[in-house]
Amino acid sequence: MKELKILGIVTVFTLILYWGVEPFAHSQMHKHVEGDDFKYADLPALKVKGNAQNGQALAAACVGCHSIKTQGMAAPMDAVTSAQTYGVNPPDLSNIGALLDEKFLAHFLLDPAKVTKSKHFAMPPSAGSEQDAADIVAYFKSIAPKDVSPKEAYVTACGRCHANRYDHWTQIGDVPKTKSNIKTGVDLDALEFKKKVGIYQNKLADYMGKLPPDLSIIIRARSEKFLETFIEDPQSQLPGTAMPRVGLTKEGYEKVKAYLEKTGDPSKPLREETGPKVLLFFVIFTFLAFLWKKSMWKGHH
Amino acid sequence: MAHFDENARPFSHKWLNERLAIDTLKRVLSTEYWIPKNINFLWAMGMVLAATFGLLLISGIFLLMYYQPNTQLAFDSVNYTIMSEVGYGWLWRHIHGVGASVVFLIIYIHMFTGIYYGSYKKGRELIWLSGMLLFVLFSAEAFSGYMLPWGQMSYWAGMVITNLFSGGSLHANGLVEWIRGDYVPGQAFLNRFFMLHVLLVPLAIIGVIVLHFGTLRIPHVNNQDGEEIDFEEAAELYKAGKVKESKVIPFNPVFLSKDVFVMGVYFILFFYLVFYHFEFAMDPVNFDPADPLKTPTHIYPEWYFLWSYEVLRPFPTDPGLVAFGFAQVIFFLLPFLDRSPNVAPASRRGAFKFWFWALLIDMIVLTFMGKLPPEGIWSTIGLIAALTFIGLWIALPIITAKEKKL
Structure with missing residues (x-):
């Protein structure tokens, strides 16, 4: 009985200590940001309905800078040349209809800098009216693939600024498999690629003010709440940041998160599988130890 | 042999x-x-x-x-x-x-x-x-x-x-x-x-x-x-x-x-x-x-160093370093600062009982404050807790010398 009382005291003090240095301290250190669940409530609802056919004609202007690979439209310039021209490589538009919020996208076409909250956004306003914007959005929704993989979501939404070295992703694509010269160990193709990435990164850093961080392990460096509210609206967490609001839908964000979890916390499935077994082992161990203790202390009191 | x-x-x-x-x-x-x-x-x-x-x-x-x-x-x-x-x-x-x-x-x-x-x-x-x-x-x-x-x-x-x-x-x-x-x-x-x-x-x-x-x-x-x-x-x-x-x-x-x-x-x-x-x-x-x-x-340091970090932090640089040094060595001196002849649980040792719980709670308070940003009320609480910590150790020989033999 006395031992249980002592255990109770030790437990209470330990829990108070934990509360103070973890949940309480973190609640005081980080500012609280209320997300709006990717609804983009600051943007007014669209007053018109889009027409995909009209949109298709209007979207022809997009391929002046962007590619729409699923529709057989290639980019006019490669990634490095694009970065040299605009500061960053414009995204492929094949799956934006599946990942980005409809309302966001329409307002974005009307005024990119305002909607992204990024002062020096490279893309100019690209729709003449709300009707045009809605039509273009309707077109991209009509060509959007049903299923977008987590990596595809990352590439479209984040991948042109943020590398992910644990998945061999650079801002200009996957690191290609190359072979080195067997006699010298020199891998010219790899060096060539490295140089391209370097040029791209320098241009990107000029455009953004600094090189956006590699996101390989960001899932463990930031809390889930931070990532969610930050991606939804970067200014809410980091006022003045050059990162634009990208306008992901909730599902789009979940896909990006799944990818970040895969590269930053790959042991999760095995951890969940192994945990119960190890705990079961120690429960049995403790039970046997208890029986041993009981038999050893027999007649001692 | x-x-x-x-x-x-x-x-x-x-x-x-x-x-x-x-x-x-x-x-x-x-x-x-x-x-x-x-x-x-x-x-x-x-x-x-x-x-x-x-x-x-x-x-x-x-x-x-x-x-x-x-x-x-x-x-x-x-x-x-x-x-x-x-x-x-x-x-x-x-x-x-x-x-x-x-x-x-x-x-x-x-x-x-x-x-x-x-x-x-x-x-x-x-x-x-x-x-x-x-x-x-x-x-x-x-x-x-x-x-x-x-x-x-x-x-x-x-x-x-x-x-x-x-x-x-x-x-x-x-x-x-x-x-x-x-x-x-x-x-x-x-x-x-x-x-x-x-x-x-x-x-x-x-x-x-x-x-x-x-x-x-x-x-x-x-x-x-x-x-x-x-x-x-x-x-x-x-x-x-x-x-x-x-x-x-x-x-x-x-x-x-x-x-x-x-x-x-x-x-x-x-x-x-x-x-x-x-x-x-x-x-x-x-x-x-x-x-x-x-x-x-x-x-901030890991949680187990926070209390001693907080003994350093609320003071100006030089006194802070002295206080920090004090916190690092003072526990070594415990057997010599405790002047009471009694070996007994704190609950039976009169004033020492309060000293014990005061030290424990003070160190937990220091630990909390050591992690929080040193602003406003937190730095005031931190300063009081750091002074309390030093005060408790200065008081120890006095209160234990007065302790009655059990």
């Missing part, structure tokens, strides 16, 4: 006994090493600590096989190679990280148990002193280990802590550079902390653990009532079969059986943390690679 039986089979019991005195060793160190019966589970914390140290050592050896002490490679060797390429590397790392944090929780429980029951007095001074030495060594081990992943917190904590050696207005920058091997933490810094973490400090820890056990053997462990036991008499009674009347039990197997049971309960908690709740031991900030051009918004 001792007598050796030439007919004894090599490695037989007799052969070993003549050469190693294994029977005597076993008797002295285990089966006739007497432990008071009147104890509770807090007396198992020593073995729990030994077991945790074992876990840290084993997991550390596995991590050492893949870790790269190089400022360019260290971060990814930990976060990529060990976490995703090495089979169960994540498990070893989480055991190591959680173990490093939990070991301090158990150390503090172990220390406060000693303070509560007066287990540092009357022949037990060396147990306390060697234990405190272990505390310092574990702190050095924890700090040096924290540098190794070369994340943002490794780098900046390394910067801040080595800066302390400039001695405030002494401006001993030469000393700081000598410790770092550079003007700022860099390759030389990482290499030497790597050496400290995997060789010198663990060697010293193992040596002092042996010393700590040694200091315990003659005075024996204390008991729940601080009762002075005639161990020889009690042992005779036990050996005569009167186990119920005897006040002692042998370390092996009776005390050990309870130790192992407590360890089992502890391991359940430990591995629950390892699998389901390891984040508390692995600060998110350290998952950003070290960046000398970007200071993190909040720099």
Whole structure:
């Protein structure tokens, strides 16, 4: 009985200590940001309905800078040349209809800098009216693939600024498999690629003010709440940041998160599988130890 | 010259006994090493600590096989190679990280148990002193280990802590550079902390653990009532079969059986943390690679250093360093500052009872404030708690000298 009382005291003090240095301290250190669940409530609802056919004609202007690979439209310039021209490589538009919020996208076409909250956004306003914007959005929704993989979501939404070295992703694509010269160990193709990435990164850093961080392990460096509210609206967490609001839908964000979890916390499935077994082992161990203790202390009191 | 039986089979019991005195060793160190019966589970914390140290050592050896002490490679060797390429590397790392944090929780429980029951007095001074030495060594081990992943917190904590050696207005920058091997933490810094973490400090820890056990053997462990036991008499009674009347039990197997049971309960908690709740031991900030051009918004040490950090922080530089130095050494002096002749639980020692709980609560308050940003009300509370900490230690000899003999 006395031992249980002592255990109770030790437990209470330990829990108070934990509360103070973890949940309480973190609640005081980080500012609280209320997300709006990717609804983009600051943007007014669209007053018109889009027409995909009209949109298709209007979207022809997009391929002046962007590619729409699923529709057989290639980019006019490669990634490095694009970065040299605009500061960053414009995204492929094949799956934006599946990942980005409809309302966001329409307002974005009307005024990119305002909607992204990024002062020096490279893309100019690209729709003449709300009707045009809605039509273009309707077109991209009509060509959007049903299923977008987590990596595809990352590439479209984040991948042109943020590398992910644990998945061999650079801002200009996957690191290609190359072979080195067997006699010298020199891998010219790899060096060539490295140089391209370097040029791209320098241009990107000029455009953004600094090189956006590699996101390989960001899932463990930031809390889930931070990532969610930050991606939804970067200014809410980091006022003045050059990162634009990208306008992901909730599902789009979940896909990006799944990818970040895969590269930053790959042991999760095995951890969940192994945990119960190890705990079961120690429960049995403790039970046997208890029986041993009981038999050893027999007649001692 | 001792007598050796030439007919004894090599490695037989007799052969070993003549050469190693294994029977005597076993008797002295285990089966006739007497432990008071009147104890509770807090007396198992020593073995729990030994077991945790074992876990840290084993997991550390596995991590050492893949870790790269190089400022360019260290971060990814930990976060990529060990976490995703090495089979169960994540498990070893989480055991190591959680173990490093939990070991301090158990150390503090172990220390406060000693303070509560007066287990540092009357022949037990060396147990306390060697234990405190272990505390310092574990702190050095924890700090040096924290540098190794070369994340943002490794780098900046390394910067801040080595800066302390400039001695405030002494401006001993030469000393700081000598410790770092550079003007700022860099390759030389990482290499030497790597050496400290995997060789010198663990060697010293193992040596002092042996010393700590040694200091315990003659005075024996204390008991729940601080009762002075005639161990020889009690042992005779036990050996005569009167186990119920005897006040002692042998370390092996009776005390050990309870130790192992407590360890089992502890391991359940430990591995629950390892699998389901390891984040508390692995600060998110350290998952950003070290960046000398970007200071993190909040720099704070791991939770177990927060109280002493907060004794430093609320004061101006020079008095702060003096207060910090005070906090580092004052626990060593406990056996000499406690002037009371009583070895008894704090609950029976009058004013000391209040002193004990005041110290515990004050250190928890210091710990909280050490992590919070030093602004507004938090820095005021921190300052009061730091002054209280110093005041409590100054008051200790006075209140214990006035204590009535029980």
